[in-house]
Ligand code: SF4
């Protein structure tokens with residue numbers, strides 16, 4: 001795959017249209033690496049001039065901040081800001097709502113000011129501007145439900161862009177009982193991804209997966225690496241991996257475009 | 261004359277207790293850390309208008325919203341009548357506005373009566389919802405004992421206050437034709453329906469009932485005002501300031517800690533001479549007790565109506581974890597009251613050997629939070645339990661190094677591998693080479 005790093009752009013004295021912030025899950029998690037590649041292949045197919053930081057990227061610090069370790073968060077943030085500012089980055093697109101939220105809302109106070117967009121919004125903009133087009137409804141009549149990521153939805157009021165993509169794909173979008181502002185968390189935010197849940201009656205991801213399965217959808221669309229893990233585990237827990245898939249919106253688009 | 265003196269005494273006593281209580285509450289809130297709110301005034305005023313005055317967030321659940329609106333409007337409008345009560349009480353007059361306003365007075369009184377009925381009906385509905393249909397959010401663990409009684413007492417008091425108004429107006433109308441002291445009010449529709457109940461009584465009995473209802477209503481209102489200061493019902497006043505001081509940044513934003521910023525900057529050698537100049541106050545990282553929280557968090561604790569909308573949307577609570585965002589607010593308030601009461605008696609206050617974290621809120625609770633903001637979104641008065649949870653977690657992580665073990669390993673991974681998992685940083689870009 002042809003991916004150009006920011007260092008290479010800088011060496012040529014060029015600057016990209018956007019910086020694609022891959023995030024730790026997008027870089028290391030086997031499942032989410034597929035999303036990273038799907039999104040990158042869409043960008044490549046449309047000749048979007050983008051760069052990644054490659055090995056210069058490090059954790060935004062989000063999990064540390066939410067777990068309470070403000071020192072570690074700010075260390076990470078400062079280091080990242082130095083790199084980003086060093087390259088004069090203006091516009092960042094990321095497929096991780098946690099990175100998105102932190103870069104957009106929390107880096108400015110520490111000296112990092114960028115235009116930050118979630119990949120769903122960026123893809124929607126590509127459709128709106130006519131750059132990204134679909135022929136024939138690949139998902140016509142296919143039932144898809146969309147699970148809101150808390151850090152995208154409630155935290156940043158991005159509810160419509162991911163849905164607009166599913167509608168553009170001609171999918172039959174079915175909402176869960178709790179959606180948009182009242183969408184139920186997958187259970188991974190606030191550092192929960194990195195620990196066992198506290199004692200309770202049930203796991204949050206199972207509760208949410210049951211709700212998703214109730215819609216009768218054969219695909220659960222997500223826009224967040226943590227939601228991806230939690231919902232996939234939920235589907236496994238319910239022994240439905242055979243007939244229900246959990247997919248990121250970028251993957252659905254890449255499939256429709258025959259890119260994967 | 262005697263009744264005028266009695267009125268002045270009752271009013272003076274009530275004012276004394278009310279101001280004393282509010283003074284205490286103000287002192288308690290001021291135990292919190294200072295924070296500036298001069299930013300984004302437009303947004304803040306907008307929140308007060310839409311959320312406090314306009315009750316915007318209540319309308320997420322239609323039926324309670326309409327009933328609540330009735331009580332709210334009733335409360336605002338009927339209190340206009342208290343003005344007349346006051347003047348009559350001081351001057352020894354009766355319905356001083358009636359002769360001046362004439363037909364308009366009749367309209368006004370009929371509007372009041374309509375609202376009184378609306379309040380009464382709404383309160384009865386709410387009592388039934390609470391106790392008969394048992395809306396689940398009123399039955400969580402933290403709602404046992406006083407909080408449940410408090411909710412019922414408020415509704416019950418409002419009902420009897422409304423009955424007092426209607427009784428007063430009914431007997432008043434019976435007295436108007438037979439006593440000069442009672443100016444005509446015109447027909448008051450709802451209370452006239454009650455007139456048959458009192459029809460056979462003689463003048464003096466009617467006067468006794470009318471006076472009793474009058475006194476009952478005004479003393480009731482004053483007593484209720486004092487009661488409110490000990491109750492979750494404080495939201496009728498504090499919702500206004502609380503919406504003003506509520507978070508205006510996107511919900512995902514976590515408040516920055518400038519103290520840490522300074523330290524990190526100097527560790528990284530990023531400080532220039534000027535920026536290191538203003539020394540930020542030291543003190544604890546995060547919050548162990550109420551005085552480590554900012555005062556707006558404490559105001560929020562007094563504003564909480566214990567409605568439980570937050571808890572009913574909390575993924576942790578729904579799946580049986582101990583965490584309940586409502587309890588976070590109630591515990592904060594309980595701690596404030598305990599410290600305040602101790603200070604009032606010259607006791608040790610904050611130094612009583614207890615603290616918010618540990619004695620009121622446990623680590624198990626705060627560790628269960630997913631930072632999903634469902635509670636924040638749900639709250640009709642813009643309370644943010646997540647801010648308190650985050651501050652408590654900060655204390656545990658930075659002062660006690662007491663985060664759960666797996667979080668400590670996550671921290672370590674970030675420190676050494678720059679990712680929350682144990683992967684080598686040099687493998688970060690491998691995704692581009694691997695094919696599927
Ligand atoms: S942010 Fe925390 S306390 Fe609030 S609803 Fe979500 S999990 Fe519950």
Ligand code: SF4
Pocket residue numbers: 563564565566567568569570571585586589638639640641642643645
């Ligand atoms: S914090 Fe808000 S939503 Fe929760 S109980 Fe209090 S008033 Fe209700």
